[in-house]
Amino acid sequence: MSNNHNPKKRNFQIEAFKHRVVVDPKYADRTWKILEHAIAEIYNHNASGLSFEELYRNAYNLVLHKFGEKLYSGLVTAMTAHLKEIRNSIEAAQGDSFLEMINKKWNDQNKALHMIRDIVMYMDRTYVSSTKKTPVHELGLNLWRDHIVQSSKIQARLRNALLDLVRKERTGEVIDRLLMRNVIKMFMELGELVYLEGFEKPFLEASAEFYKGESQRFVESCDCGDYLKKAEKPLTEEVERVAHYLDEKTEPKITSVVEREMIANHIQRLAHMEKSGLVNMLMNDKYEDLSRMYTLFRRVNNGLVTVRDVMALHLREMGKQIVTDPEKSKDPVEFVQRLLDERDKYDAIISKSFNNDKTFQNLLISSFEYFINLNNRSPEFISLFVDDKLRKGLKGSGEEDLEIVCEKVMMLFRYLQEKDVFEKYYKQHLAKRLLSGRTVSDDAERNMIVKLKTECGYQFTSKLEGMFTDMKTSHDTVKGFYNTHPELSEGTTISVQILTTGFWPAQPTVPCNLPAEVSVLCEKFRSHYLGTHNGRRLSWQTNMGTADVKATFGKAQRHELNVSTFQMCVLMLFNNSDKLSYREIEQATEIPHSDLKRCLQSMACVRGKNVLRKEPASRDIGEEDWFVVNEKFASKFYKVKIGTVVAQKETETEKLETRHRVEEDRKPQIEAAVVRIMKSRKVLDHNNIIAEVTKQLQGRFLANPTEIKKRIESLIERDFLERDNTDRKLYRYLA
Numbered sequence: 156m157s158n159n160h161n162p163k164k165r166n167f168q169i170e171a172f173k174h175r176v177v178v179d180p181k182y183a184d185r186t187w188k189i190l191e192h193a194i195a196e197i198y199n200h201n202a203s204g205l206s207f208e209e210l211y212r213n214a215y216n217l218v219l220h221k222f223g224e225k226l227y228s229g230l231v232t233a234m235t236a237h238l239k240e241i242r243n244s245i246e247a248a249q250g251d252s253f254l255e256m257i258n259k260k261w262n263d264q265n266k267a268l269h270m271i272r273d274i275v276m277y278m279d280r281t282y283v284s285s286t287k288k289t290p291v292h293e294l295g296l297n298l299w300r301d302h303i304v305q306s307s308k309i310q311a312r313l314r315n316a317l318l319d320l321v322r323k324e325r326t327g328e329v330i331d332r333l334l335m336r337n338v339i340k341m342f343m344e345l346g347e348l349v350y351l352e353g354f355e356k357p358f359l360e361a362s363a364e365f366y367k368g369e370s371q372r373f374v375e376s377c378d379c380g381d382y383l384k385k386a387e388k389p390l391t392e393e394v395e396r397v398a399h400y401l402d403e404k405t406e407p408k409i410t411s412v413v414e415r416e417m418i419a420n421h422i423q424r425l426a427h428m429e430k431s432g433l434v435n436m437l438m439n440d441k442y443e444d445l446s447r448m449y450t451l452f453r454r455v456n457n458g459l460v461t462v463r464d465v466m467a468l469h470l471r472e473m474g475k476q477i478v479t480d481p482e483k484s485k486d487p488v489e490f491v492q493r494l495l496d497e498r499d500k501y502d503a504i505i506s507k508s509f510n511n512d513k514t515f516q517n518l519l520i521s522s523f524e525y526f527i528n529l530n531n532r533s534p535e536f537i538s539l540f541v542d543d544k545l546r547k548g549l550k551g552s553g554e555e556d557l558e559i560v561c562e563k564v565m566m567l568f569r570y571l572q573e574k575d576v577f578e579k580y581y582k583q584h585l586a587k588r589l590l591s592g593r594t595v596s597d598d599a600e601r602n603m604i605v606k607l608k609t610e611c612g613y614q615f616t617s618k619l620e621g622m623f624t625d626m627k628t629s630h631d632t633v634k635g636f637y638n639t640h641p642e643l644s645e646g647t648t649i650s651v652q653i654l655t656t657g658f659w660p661a662q663p664t665v666p667c668n669l670p671a672e673v674s675v676l677c678e679k680f681r682s683h684y685l686g687t688h689n690g691r692r693l694s695w696q697t698n699m700g701t702a703d704v705k706a707t708f709g710k711a712q713r714h715e716l717n718v719s720t721f722q723m724c725v726l727m728l729f730n731n732s733d734k735l736s737y738r739e740i741e742q743a744t745e746i747p748h749s750d751l752k753r754c755l756q757s758m759a760c761v762r763g764k765n766v767l768r769k770e771p772a773s774r775d776i777g778e779e780d781w782f783v784v785n786e787k788f789a790s791k792f793y794k795v796k797i798g799t800v801v802a803q804k805e806t807e808t809e810k811l812e813t814r815h816r817v818e819e820d821r822k823p824q825i826e827a828a829v830v831r832i833m834k835s836r837k838v839l840d841h842n843n844i845i846a847e848v849t850k851q852l853q854g855r856f857l858a859n860p861t862e863i864k865k866r867i868e869s870l871i872e873r874d875f876l877e878r879d880n881t882d883r884k885l886y887r888y889l890a
Contacts, residue, residue: 183222186213187229193274194230197267198237207273215277223282230275234295238264238302246308254316257309258337261299268295300345304353313338317354318361325365325392336400343402355405359412362393366416374421378431380444386417386451410454419455426465433465437504445508459514467518473497474526484530491540495563498523524570532810534577537567541603542584548595557599565606572857575824576817578615581607583660585619589626590652590699597623611854621658629653636683649676653684654696661816666745667697667720670727697721698750706766709786716766717796721746721754726766734783737776752776757799763790764797821856825866828852830875833888841867841884 193210196202217226241260248256272279272291279291289297303309317338320330342350366389373385390413397406425448426433436445452458477483477493484490498519505515527533541564549556571577588594601623608616629652636651637644669677681693700720704727707713718726724744728735735743741751755776759769768785769776828851833839839847844867845860852858867886870876879885 183217183220183225186217186222187225189213190217190226190274191229191233194233194267194271195237197270198263200263202270207270210274211276214275218278218282223278223286226275226278227282227288230271230291231294231298234271234298235302237267238298242303242306242309245303246306253312254320254334254338257303257313257341258334260303261337261341264295264299268292271295296345300349304342304345304349310353314353314357318358321358321396322361322365324396325389332399339400339402350402355402355408358401358405359408362409363412363416366413367420370417370421374424379425379428379433379436379448380431380441382421382425383444383447383451386413387447389413389417390451390454414454418451418458422452422455422458422461426461433462434469437466437469437501440500440504442504442507445504449509449512459512463514463518466515467522470501470519470522471525474522475529478526478530478533484532484536487532487536487539488543490536491564491567494523494527494567495560498563498566520570523567524572527567527570528572531573533567534571534573535580535810535813537564537571538577538580538584540564541581542588545595545599545603546588546593554596554599557595558602561599561603561606565610568607569610572853573817574611574615574854575820575856576813579660579813579817579820582618582622585622586659589622591701615855618658621655625653625655625658632684635687636680639683640679643676643679647672647676649673649680651680653693662696662699664694664696665698665747665750667724668743668745669697669720669724673702673723708766708784708788712789713793714788714790715794717794718758719754719799721750722758722797722799725751725754725758729767729784734781737778737780737782740782753799755780755782758797759785761797764795766795766797818862821858821862822866824852824855825858825863826870828858829863829867829870830888833876833886837888838879839886840882841886844886 190210190213193202193205196205214226217223241264245253245256245260268291272295275291282288283290288294304313317335320335324330339350339354342354345353369389370386373382377385390410393409393413394406397403397409401409428435433445433448435441436448448462449459452462474494474497477490477497483493501519505511505519509515530536541561544557544560549560568574568577585600588600594600604616604619604623607619632653633649633651637648677695684693685691697720702718702720702723704716704718704723705713706716706726716726721744724746725740728740728743732739737751737755740746740755741748744751746754755767755769756774757764759765759767759782760774760776765785766788767782770781770783825848828848829844832844832847832851841864845863848863849858849860867876871878871886874889876886877889879887
């Protein structure tokens with residue numbers, strides 16, 4: 156039987172333990188010698204026989220036994236000694252081998268640093284950290300910087316060797332880019348300041364000097380286009396150079412140097428270069444050169460400002476020559492076509508060469524606005540151009556092309572300050588097209604009116620649209636007339652266009668004695684129309700009508716003549732007379748003197764249309780002339796149109812009359828604008844009223860401040876406004 160004895164529990168606790176280690180005083184020296192030998196072997200490329208585990212343990216023990224300072228200072232001394240030997244070997248290198256030696260020794264230094272850092276890793280983590288000393292790897296880089304890169308015998312030599320290689324590459328020589336990359340990477344790894352001061356700064360200075368010389372040489376020997384090509388090339392090359400062996404942060408700096416030396420310093424000279432500068436490029440449509448100039452000049456401050464200023468001056472001078480040259484203003488159609496061609500030309504330049512830059516688009520608009528309004532007949536000419544295209548169409552083209560032309564014309568229309576003048580002329584020309592039936596198509600006419608309506612609003616085109624309504628109503632009315640009088644559909648017939656006063660241009664009622672057969676029909680139509688429309692009055696506009704007359708000449712030559720109403724009246728007289736004098740014709744028809752002369756001239760003096768023969772024969776009509784039917788008249792066409800000799804453009808008198816009508820029409824518009832503004836503002840000073848009215852009306856015309864002042868005075872007289880009692884320049888609205 157065994158005794159189970161439970162021991163009594165005791166309360167023992169270790170509160171402190173002191174351990175003493177006795178270290179041999181020579182231990183630190185012996186251990187360092189081992190490490191020092193290892194460092195030497197590493198630098199001598201004999202590290203293969205070393206035990207890094209044992210070396211690590213030795214370094215660890217030194218730090219552990221408080222010999223961290225001895226290890227750190229010994230490491231500095233050993234590395235410095237080896238770097239001095241390396242420095243001597245680098246200094247001894249000659250020619251191309253100099254950079255190769257630096258590169259080789261730098262690679263060796265990096266390998267050595269990695270091995271040494273692995274050995275003293277424990278020191279790096281503890282002793283270096285606690286004493287805030289420089290970490291081993293950074294220490295090695297600093298020692299390399301101080302003893303190698305910034306050595307008095309190496310520093311300048313290294314810098315010059317690198318810059319020389321860059322210069323050679325710039326002049327077309329092939330260099331070892333890998334070597335350059337490695338050496339410059341060494342600068343970057345030694346620290347940003349080392350790279351900036353040791354390489355980048357002198358690199359940029361040398362580059363500026365190089366490109367300054369190159370630019371001067373090029374600008375003296377090349378035209379503008381060739382210079383721009385040469386300026387473009389180094390920009391690409393420098394970006395490529397940075398990518399291959401420089402710090403990416405250097406790119407904007409070297410690019411700025413090239414831009415300054417190759418572009419900015421020569422902008423004015425290049426833009427104004429005789430026979431090859433910007434103006435020459437613009438005139439000769441050199442899209443590629445212009446694109447290159449735009450791309451390069453936009454890189455520098457105020458570069459595009461120079462391009463814009465030169466282009467603006469050129470555009471204004473060019474446009475001024477077109478619109479103020481009397482020779483170029485003789486033919487309105489050619490005048491406008493030339494403006495459209497110039498607009499297309501510069502649109503293409505801005506699109507193809509200037510990347511549709513809004514600045515240049517606005518420049519084009521402002522330039523055209525400037526010079527197109529220098530000629531006060533521009534509104535008339537643009538209307539005549541549209542009239543020509545809508546009457547004749549485009550040769551060999553369809554309605555789509557006509558639509559494009561009309562759209563381009565609208566661009567010129569937008570530049571006009573006096574849009575109301577254009578409206579007056581357009582109304583006259585549209586009336587002639589509609590009444591003569593000479594229009595490409597109703598769709599083309601309506602499309603043009605839609606464009607004008609979109610641009611200027613309903614008020615601008617309401618009368619034009621009313622003219623189309625009248626044409627439709629007239630067709631229905633004439634149809635109703637013949638339905639009511641079917642017996643009149645045989646023999647002579649009439650087609651009547653009923654024009655609403657106000658929609659159509661005001662025309663004087665010109666007296667004319669119509670032939671009896673026509674006069675009877677006119678009276679019957681008048682009775683029919685007034686019988687169905689109460690309170691209306693009809694006035695026959697004989698000066699605006701046309702007629703188809705069947706005629707038989709000698710040898711039974713039969714033709715159908717399309718003539719004006721006046722011409723019809725003259726021709727019908729020869730049914731009862733073989734020969735008539737000018738005075739007899741004038742007395743019988745009562746056609747006004749000027750109209751009769753043009754009428755007879757077109758029938759007796761125009762070759763191929765001379766259905767009458769004049770005695771004596773001459774180009775002008777005199778009051779003593781006699782007229783007979785030209786029995787020898789012949790034409791290969793059965794239907795012959797005999798136009799009336801008339802000037803395409805207005806005479807000076809007509810022009811003054813049109814201008815006077817425009818000025819009169821503006822007065823109520825100015826007054827209405829003043830009343831609208833004052834009704835809203837209640838009280839306003841004179842200068843602000845002028846500014847507000849001008850702004851409101853600029854869509855239709857440029858209001859004259861003097862005329863605005865007159866309209867204000869008129870409104871004051873009629874008690875719409877009153878002057879302030881104390882400030883006479885202040886106006887009040889009277890409700």
